[in-house]
Amino acid sequence: MMKIRNFFAEQLLPPAIGIGVFILVWSLIAQTGENLPGPLKTWDSAVELFSDPFYQNGPNDQGIGWNVLASLGRVGIGFGLAALVGIPLGFLIGRVDFLNRMSAPVVSMLRPVSPLAWLPIGLLVFNASNPAAIWVIFISSIWPMIINTAMGVRQLPQDYLNVARVLNLSEWKVFAKILLPATLPYMLTGIRLAIGTAWLVIVAAEMLTGGVGIGFWVWDEWNNLNVEHIIIAIFVVGIVGLLLEMMLIQIAKRFSY
Amino acid sequence: MSKYVQIENVQMKFNTKQGPFIALRDIDLKIDPGEFITLIGHSGCGKSTLLNLIAGLLLPSEGVMLCANREITGPGPDRGVVFQNHSLLPWLTCFENVHLAVERVFGQTESKAQLTQRTNDALELVHLSHAAQKLPHEISGGMKQRVGIARALSMQPKVLLMDEPFGALDALTRAHLQDELMKIVADTKSTVVMVTHDVDEAVLLSDRIVMMTNGPAATIGEILTVDLPKPRDRLALANDARYHSLRGAVLEFLYQKQARKAA
Numbered sequence: 001m002m003k004i005r006n007f008f009a010e011q012l013l014p015p016a017i018g019i020g021v022f023i024l025v026w027s028l029i030a031q032t033g034e035n036l037p038g039p040l041k042t043w044d045s046a047v048e049l050f051s052d053p054f055y056q057n058g059p060n061d062q063g064i065g066w067n068v069l070a071s072l073g074r075v076g077i078g079f080g081l082a083a084l085v086g087i088p089l090g091f092l093i094g095r096v097d098f099l100n101r102m103s104a105p106v107v108s109m110l111r112p113v114s115p116l117a118w119l120p121i122g123l124l125v126f127n128a129s130n131p132a133a134i135w136v137i138f139i140s141s142i143w144p145m146i147i148n149t150a151m152g153v154r155q156l157p158q159d160y161l162n163v164a165r166v167l168n169l170s171e172w173k174v175f176a177k178i179l180l181p182a183t184l185p186y187m188l189t190g191i192r193l194a195i196g197t198a199w200l201v202i203v204a205a206e207m208l209t210g211g212v213g214i215g216f217w218v219w220d221e222w223n224n225l226n227v228e229h230i231i232i233a234i235f236v237v238g239i240v241g242l243l244l245e246m247m248l249i250q251i252a253k254r255f256s257y
Numbered sequence: 258m259s260k261y262v263q264i265e266n267v268q269m270k271f272n273t274k275q276g277p278f279i280a281l282r283d284i285d286l287k288i289d290p291g292e293f294i295t296l297i298g299h300s301g302c303g304k305s306t307l308l309n310l311i312a313g314l315l316l317p318s319e320g321v322m323l324c325a326n327r328e329i330t331g332p333g334p335d336r337g338v339v340f341q342n343h344s345l346l347p348w349l350t351c352f353e354n355v356h357l358a359v360e361r362v363f364g365q366t367e368s369k370a371q372l373t374q375r376t377n378d379a380l381e382l383v384h385l386s387h388a389a390q391k392l393p394h395e396i397s398g399g400m401k402q403r404v405g406i407a408r409a410l411s412m413q414p415k416v417l418l419m420d421e422p423f424g425a426l427d428a429l430t431r432a433h434l435q436d437e438l439m440k441i442v443a444d445t446k447s448t449v450v451m452v453t454h455d456v457d458e459a460v461l462l463s464d465r466i467v468m469m470t471n472g473p474a475a476t477i478g479e480i481l482t483v484d485l486p487k488p489r490d491r492l493a494l495a496n497d498a499r500y501h502s503l504r505g506a507v508l509e510f511l512y513q514k515q516a517r518k519a520a
Binding site: 166167177 | 332337338340349358412452
């Protein structure tokens with residue numbers, strides 16, 4: 001009995017109070033002005049919206065489900081390409097000191113640049129908005145993957161390398177049995193940071209490029225002055241981001257020793 | 258008779274930012290097959306450096322090092338190393354950790370079943386068959402060190418090199434592992450070089466104790482032959498006069514002849 005009570009008091013009560021306060025503040029602010037819809041109005045609108053998330057009325061009027069999936073697709077492709085390029089690059093930079101020194105100035109200069117600044121370059125090169133959005137995701141997710149993978153390789157304990165030396169392991173065995181598993185947790189941190197950034201950036205990128213996607217959907221609803229939908233979109237973006245993060249944390253847990 | 262390990266006139270010089278640092282000089286040592294040698298000395302006397310030289314992890318600045326009449330030019334499977342902090346790969350099970358070594362040495366010539374058999378034999382030798390499928394973090398410190406020993410022995414090395422293998426263990430576990438090591442060495446007739454800072458351990462296990470002078474530029478101070486009959490029993494030795502005189506000789510070397518200036 002005590003245990004159950006403690007569970008409620010310690011695990012469930014604080015988040016519930018947090019959400020309650022949030023909704024309370026929201027409805028108070030909504031009361032003062034005409035423009036911002038309150039929680040109830042937004043809820044009604046959400047119920048209606050999610051009753052048919054996968055409708056299709058032409059290219060520019062599709063259900064919210066399609067929009068979210070389109071955004072996730074872009075993130076997946078851009079992010080996947082970044083992993084394909086960034087992780088091997090990170091291994092090389094971490095393993096070869098010369099490459100590390102060579103790449104350091106370029107990486108440190110380009111990393112703080114807002115990913116959206118790369119959008120015009122993407123539009124210029126690809127001449128189309130969809131590849132340009134994917135390009136922006138690619139460039140924003142590649143830095144954490146390069147940097148974290150390289151860091152993981154550099155932090156490889158000397159002990160493990162000594163083991164490799166006294167056992168006289170082949171290069172391939174060193175990579176498969178020592179380097180890769182030792183670097184994996186760092187790589188997964190890089191992947192988690194990259195996914196987080198990518199999901200942040202896609203909303204802004206799609207606002208600029210248009211087409212189907214949660215970012216453009218927000219912009220479209222702003223043009224329609226449908227503020228309830230904008231608020232719903234904010235929640236959807238937040239929840240999807242949270243789910244992505246949780247998924248990667250679960251994966252990372254499996255590979256921590 | 259050919260010496261197993263032969264160290265002649267070896268000097269080890271490290272290039273540091275403050276200029277060259279001579280860690281070891283004028284090291285001459287010959288080790289017979291089946292001999293158990295311990296290296297003892299104060300910390301910083303280069304005893305681990307000497308072990309790493311034999312292992313081939315370091316190469317001497319001057320002098321010649323031979324193992325079974327072949328020059329030591331790098332690490333090799335003829336010298337098995339047990340590290341102080343076990344150095345098991347944490348993502349591999351005990352079996353896989355040992356198998357990695359077995360596969361490297363015998364993978365070219367033997368079948369998969371034989372490799373598995375060798376791995377199981379090595380674990381059996383240290384009485385860890387029951388923990389074969391466990392990951393290193395699931396077993397105790399003493400068990401990890403035993404897997405480390407099994408890994409080194411599984412390669413059937415000519416020489417077993419141990420760098421303070423029991424240094425990180427509690428006294429009871431250490432005594433237990435020393436007893437086990439004595440049995441294993443007697444069974445396998447291994448040649449062993451062990452670094453230690455424990456006087457009792459040195460006298461209990463060794464045929465000869467190599468006592469090193471203080472660094473920098475450390476060298477071999479004295480070599481003490483331990484002629485106590487084997488197998489040795491720690492309880493019987495506790496009342497043995499010869500044991501105490503040998504122990505006294507090592508202590509005298511460490512705390513009188515090579516006394517450290519108060520830091």
